[in-house]
Every structure is written in C-alpha cells, then in structure tokens.
Amino acid sequence: MTDDADTAENAEPAAPADVSLASQLLTLQRIDTEADQLAVRRKRLPERDDLATRTDQMTAWEKRRTQLVQRLAELATVIESAEAANAELTSHRQRLEAQMKTVIAPREAEALMHEIETINVKRDELDDKELAALEEQAALDDDLTAHLGTEESLRTALRSSDEALARVCDDIDAELAGLVDQRIAALEPLDSNVTSHYDAVRSAVGVAVAELKGHRCEGCHLDLSAAEVDTAKEEAAESGYTDCPQCGRLLIV
Structure with a gap:
C-alpha cells in the first residue's frame, strides 16, 4: 500500500481538457469588450x-x-x-x-x-x-x-x-x-487565419463574436431561418464557429 501511495503522490497531474475554439473566441471577445468599455469610460x-x-x-x-x-x-x-x-x-x-x-x-x-x-x-x-x-x-x-x-x-x-x-x-x-x-x-492558441478573420469583423462591426440563442444571433438580434440554423450548427460542429448570415459576426452555436 505504501508503494501505491507513493506512486499516487508522484504521479503527474492530469492534463486539462482542450479548450474549444468557441470558448477561446468568447474569451477573446470578452477581453476586447472589457477593454473597449474601459476606453469609453476613460473618455x-x-x-x-x-x-x-x-x-x-x-x-x-x-x-x-x-x-x-x-x-x-x-x-x-x-x-x-x-x-x-x-x-x-x-x-x-x-x-x-x-x-x-x-x-x-x-x-x-x-x-x-x-x-x-x-x-x-x-x-x-x-x-x-x-x-x-x-x-x-x-x-x-x-x-x-x-x-x-x-x-x-x-x-x-x-x-x-x-x-x-x-x-x-x-x-x-x-x-x-x-x-x-x-x-x-x-x-x-488561435490560428492566424482565425485571428485575421476576427480582427476584420471586429474592425467592421465592433463586437466580432456572438452566440446563437435559439434562432437569434445575439450580435445583431436578428432571427435566422430554420435552414440557416441547421447550416450554422453543421459548420460550427466542424470548425468551432460559423458566420452569421445576417451581420457576418463569428457565430458560436
């Protein structure tokens, strides 16, 4: 039992699960939103x-x-x-x-x-x-x-x-x-293509990442059709996000 206990104490901690791209994009957007709010507050x-x-x-x-x-x-x-x-x-x-x-x-x-x-x-x-x-x-x-x-x-x-x-x-x-x-x-951890896309959308509309709640994009507050929702879910399942067909934001499904 002693050997087993020593082995357990010396074992490496389990590696954390990979953070999804969607989560990484939301984190990036949260940081940028906080920075934008602080900049406005400063003025x-x-x-x-x-x-x-x-x-x-x-x-x-x-x-x-x-x-x-x-x-x-x-x-x-x-x-x-x-x-x-x-x-x-x-x-x-x-x-x-x-x-x-x-x-x-x-x-x-x-x-x-x-x-x-x-x-x-x-x-x-x-x-x-x-x-x-x-x-x-x-x-x-x-x-x-x-x-x-x-x-x-x-x-x-x-x-x-x-x-x-x-x-x-x-x-x-x-x-x-x-x-x-x-x-x-x-x-x-983000791919350069993803960050370039993010920066381009952010430059155009301010908030680059939005979540899909039901049928509605939380960025532009417009509803997607049932077909658009299905397409968004399929694309998000493959790449981690999709583009809102209404406003062009990176849409997290």
Missing part, C-alpha cells in the same frame, strides 16, 4: 468633466485679471496725461496773466482774457476727466484686490481635480494593461 469620466469646469473657471479668472490690470494701466496713463496737460495749461495761463499786467490796449487785453477763459475751460474738462479716471481706478483697485483673493481657492480646486482625474486614469490604465496581457495569452 467619459466625471472627473474629466470636473477638470474641464475647473479649467474654464481658471481661464475666466485669468482673463478677468488681465482685463482689470490692463484697464488700470490705461487709467493710469489717462491720469498721468491729464496731469501733464493740466500743468502745461496752468503754466501757459500764468504767462498770460503776467502778460495781462503789462497790456494797455483794451483789444489786446480782451484777447488775452478770452485765451485765459479758453484755458480754464480746457482745465475744467481735464479735471473732470481725471476725476472720473481716479474714481474708476479706485473701484477697479478694489475689484482687483477681491479678484486676486479668489486665486488660491481656484488653483487648489483645479489641482485637486487634475490629481483626481490622474488617479482614476492610472487605475483604468492598469486594468487595460492587464487586459493586454490577457489578450496576448488568449491569442496564442
């Missing part, structure tokens, strides 16, 4: 939409900041120009006023007074323009300060969204890499 992640929203918010924030800074620069130029023009007009008026003290002829004095009045009108216009620019500048300074105060929270939210998307994508990419390995293993 439609809610994290991607959230990142797009955060990016748009940041872009709008930067645009508004640029607008505020540019307008403040324009106002500073307006104020500076008004002050310079006002100083020049003031200097000119002072010269005219000094000249008035030396004028005797009434007509010449009248002309000088008219010119001084014109300068005063221009100065008033410049003062109004400068005042309006100063008031707008003060308001925009407050707006810019408040706007800059929101930057950190926006950038933090954007960074968090980017990191969240990256994490989910990394997880999906890891799953896809695993499916690539599975696909390589699934292709190994």
Whole structure:
C-alpha cells in the first residue's frame, strides 16, 4: 500500500481538457469588450468633466485679471496725461496773466482774457476727466484686490481635480494593461487565419463574436431561418464557429 501511495503522490497531474475554439473566441471577445468599455469610460469620466469646469473657471479668472490690470494701466496713463496737460495749461495761463499786467490796449487785453477763459475751460474738462479716471481706478483697485483673493481657492480646486482625474486614469490604465496581457495569452492558441478573420469583423462591426440563442444571433438580434440554423450548427460542429448570415459576426452555436 505504501508503494501505491507513493506512486499516487508522484504521479503527474492530469492534463486539462482542450479548450474549444468557441470558448477561446468568447474569451477573446470578452477581453476586447472589457477593454473597449474601459476606453469609453476613460473618455467619459466625471472627473474629466470636473477638470474641464475647473479649467474654464481658471481661464475666466485669468482673463478677468488681465482685463482689470490692463484697464488700470490705461487709467493710469489717462491720469498721468491729464496731469501733464493740466500743468502745461496752468503754466501757459500764468504767462498770460503776467502778460495781462503789462497790456494797455483794451483789444489786446480782451484777447488775452478770452485765451485765459479758453484755458480754464480746457482745465475744467481735464479735471473732470481725471476725476472720473481716479474714481474708476479706485473701484477697479478694489475689484482687483477681491479678484486676486479668489486665486488660491481656484488653483487648489483645479489641482485637486487634475490629481483626481490622474488617479482614476492610472487605475483604468492598469486594468487595460492587464487586459493586454490577457489578450496576448488568449491569442496564442488561435490560428492566424482565425485571428485575421476576427480582427476584420471586429474592425467592421465592433463586437466580432456572438452566440446563437435559439434562432437569434445575439450580435445583431436578428432571427435566422430554420435552414440557416441547421447550416450554422453543421459548420460550427466542424470548425468551432460559423458566420452569421445576417451581420457576418463569428457565430458560436
């Protein structure tokens, strides 16, 4: 009994039964379907939409900041120009006023007074323009300060969204890499003619393999005639699969 027991322990494990071609094709299709679903999911992640929203918010924030800074620069130029023009007009008026003290002829004095009045009108216009620019500048300074105060929270939210998307994508990419390995293993036992046929059908209709349930192809969901079913069963018995006469998929019977 001891010898028999040792013999049983040392015996090679029984070889697994050969996997049918139909099963191999279904396995290959399952792998490809999972990969396709993951690829679609990767494109439609809610994290991607959230990142797009955060990016748009940041872009709008930067645009508004640029607008505020540019307008403040324009106002500073307006104020500076008004002050310079006002100083020049003031200097000119002072010269005219000094000249008035030396004028005797009434007509010449009248002309000088008219010119001084014109300068005063221009100065008033410049003062109004400068005042309006100063008031707008003060308001925009407050707006810019408040706007800059929101930057950190926006950038933090954007960074968090980017990191969240990256994490989910990394997880999906890891799953896809695993499916690539599975696909390589699934292709190994298949004949090249079968894989070429599979790839051609997959390229044409997406899902290349479908099962026949009753009279219906589960790929195109159309019924086969009784004669077509009989033919499909005969061909599948010989080669492991047949082609759906309706959609061209590799049909597993």
